[in-house]
Amino acid sequence: MSPTTVSTQVQLVRRPEGWPVPEDFRTVQVTLDDLAPGEVRVRNEFVSVDPYMRGRMNDAKSYVPPFELDATMTGGAVGRVVESRDDALAVGTLVLHQLGWRDVAQAPAREFRAVPEVPGGAPSSLHLGVLGMPGLTAYVGLTAVAGVQEGDTVFVSGAAGAVGTAVGQVARLLGAGRVIGSAGSAEKVALLQERYGYDAAFDYKAGSVREQLAAAAPDGIDVYFDNVGGDHLEAALWSFNQGGRAAMCGAIGDYNADSAPSGPRNMFRVVTNGLTLKGFIVSTYGHLAGEFAERMGAWFAEGRIVHDETVVDGVDNAVDAFLSMMRGGNIGKMVVRV
Template sequence: MVETTRRYVLAKRPEGKPDRDTFELEETGVSDPRHGEVLVRTLYLSVDPYMRGRMRDRESYAEPWDVGDPMQGGVVGEVVESEHERWSEGDRVVGNLYWSEYAVVDGDDLSRVDARAENVTLSSYLGVLGMPGRTAYFGTLEVAEPDPGETVVVSGAAGAVGSTVGQIAKLAGARVVGFAGSDEKVEFLEDDLGFDAGINYKTTDDYRAALDDAAPDGVDAYFDNVGGPITDAVFTRLNVDARVAICGQIALYNEEGVPTGPRKLPQLIATRAKVEGLLVRDFSPRFREATEQLHEWVANGDVEYRESVVEGFENAPDAFLGLFEGENIGKQVVKVAEPSE
């Protein structure tokens, strides 16, 4: 019987960049599952940039946490005990659960994990087969809408979402350029994922000139995970009828005030470009479609992925903080426990 578990709670609201003091590790009791509930043991835990917004004391597209609330995120786990007709002991599941080693949850809030196919792992259900992959799928095909021969630019291209966006755009026949934060990441984009060009934004002084070299015919679609100066530069290179998908703004997440950069909206008049915000939950009725297609692409090698894995539940805050330092390539996950045989 599991009587207690460790979990992380929000210890305080960060001012600027979060640090270790933002999180508190506590021990709490574990109740027995009631009718319709299951007890889940965490195997892998996801950390994602959007969680920074939930630490603020204001409404956003994701409800903010109160100080003292348990942290939440994507979890791949294993059923330990079940009072739900759909789940049995040993089943592998995925859901949005607490940052905890064990949790009692509503069985209806879980989905099954099947890692038997080629190239598919349990943790991939937190990345390419989970929320980031679905974001890339719908954001690319429904918002950016690349056509064969067009040029697609992706910021944050070596992350969980961006790396998948670029590959889906390539499958659609587009030319793909990605911004990333190191030579290693640029090499990953070009050599492993098949991007046509990568730009190391940390060693590039002039983003516009870099775009002129990497995208000489201009930009037809832009998938933005970053915001800031990169987006300012891309806006000046948009073609007529370009599409812009605004998925994330990680360059601004730790700013206490919103910095005012160059005013780029006049660029949209001449280009008649469409700029659209992207929330993957709007596509929830079609999640199964996305997961099945991504599963097929991953299994047959059309879409590749990489994960940055931090070992140990106690290191979950460090994995989250590393997102803002650009430490991860691909999806950042925390390995909490080994699955049972």
């Protein structure tokens, strides 16, 4: 039997209450059918685990359908065609797709998109990180949503993650005057300043977010890129200058809460300071993907973008990677190497 005939896949078997636990998942072996006309088989090289997947584990209406119980989960992945019955995708083609949480994917060719090899011999996983959805999210949030301007002071919560590390760099490249980030450890704070070009950063676990942000931005902030919500959003509302703008990307601080969040409690600042708070889902900004690819590709080729990954080996360990990422165990993009 061919190594690509059997696919190792991860399924959701129970909807988590609060923080997910390993018992909410199971790993199964699936024997794949022979390819039908128009289908391709792909050996995944890297599988993505992302914060938004936690929301899909709940049986609740959202911008993306919830995961079904006792079915293989989906998500971003990059791999190579190993068998094809479609002329558009030849064997050896590198493809990006949404059939993650498995080592071998099989589906109609239209579900896969051919992507170029990453310049400089970098791993294909960058199509799941700074050159992919997290990078596009950073770009969209700063340009189309918050409208970052020359000289702006930008605050980024969750700044050491896949999106946050991209936001800081892109903000600087777009002309921001000062970039401030929060992260969950002294190690991550140092990395933000030494590697990712943040002018200031603080450990949100070390004290009041509001007080630490005020100290880092004594002249206030103009743009807030929100990955966390809760106390970070409340702190940003206190620090906003007149006409400040927030790109609200996520609220990971509340994803595993088993009770209603307590704040923010100062929403009146939206009125008094003329603020704009706009939430966004990156998939609705697909029309900017080409523009992003051109600009980010050029910055990457010029050596103006740095990146880190936290790599976990084996689809069997995908759940561990996801749980670690949700608790902040990653620097940069968390990926599973197949």
